[in-house]
Amino acid sequence: MVTGCRDDRGCAGADHSRPLDADEIHRRTGSPVSYTGVIEADAGSVHPGKLAVGLHNLAIARGVIIHENSPVLEIHPGTICRLRTPADEVTAPTLVLAANAWLAGIPELRQYLYIVQSQVIATEENPQRLDDLGWRDGAAICDSQRQVLYYQRTPRGRVIFGHGSGLTAFRENFGAEFNRSTKRGRDNIAELHRVYPKLADLTITHDWAGPIDCSADHVPVFDHLVKHPNIFFGMGFNGTGIAQTPIAGRILASLALGSRDRWSESGLVGIGKRLKLPSEPFRYLGGRLVRAAIRRRNAIEIRNERPDPITRVLSDMTPGR
DSSP states (O other): OOOOOSSTTOSOSTTSOEEEEHHHHHHHHOOOOOSEEEEOTTOOOOOHHHHHHHHHHHHHHTTOOOOOSOOOOEEEOSSSEEEEOSSOEEEESSEEEOOGGGGGGSHHHHTTEEEEEEEEEEEOOOHHHHHHHTOOSOOOEEOOSSSOEEEEEOTTSOEEEEEEEEEEOGGGOOOGGGTSOTTTTHHHHHHHHHHOGGGTTSOEEEEEEEEEEEETTSOOEEEEETTEEEEEEEEOOOSSHHHHHHHHHHHHHHHHHTOOSTTTTOTTBOGGGSOOOOOTTHHHHHHHHHHHHHHHHHHHHHTTOOOOHHHHHHHTTSTTO
């Protein structure tokens, strides 16, 4: 139900989690649809916007210069990298690329990435309705479907409900549809009403979407560009991305500083050992075929039925499975 750990010591241990039965899930969350679950009592969640502001303020306090509203239009590699922006040019001897799905714009990296869309909706605030359901805390909840659902209530009683749409981009070229779906959260709304039928009359006040960079094995990878040893990158964050970033920061810092330590020599460093994805159009067409099978399998398993063999085979062809 809850993702993430409180520090970088990890969450290993016999007392790390405990199972929940359907009745307890219903009592704690107000949803009647789950069969079983697991709770990680030593975990937590953060507000991503407040985290970004906090990191921004901390960086400035430590003397970091932040260039906001300065999109990088061109990168000229070399001993000193030059980055052109609309207003000026920034130079640096070492460059770190941490641009989420937009790293697919680099051909060298695109062969290891595929881009999917995740959609999120938010309801109006109605804390009394949620309290009446028994949903009184802010536990971050997710399910085990192949197209994962993730949701929680806010302190003010708003439901934040996210859903991996499975929408993929041809040649990893994604546009406005990946930031604001023309469906206006239609699939999410249907899932919200299935999980919480008693909240079907709540008004949906916000809907948005975003692209996510996924590696074939769903594990982040770090390295430098083959021909440019002073240009480093970190990519492939999906799922509990915020929980992974403290480790990612240490790895990228060690790589950029040329340090030899447990971070720079981590097993997450080295793109050459990662699985490459098929070239287009096979990647896109195959992705659509697998996506349709996953959606079909999800719907069947929600009814507690067994999917047919073809659906099982196709849905298991998701990269990394």
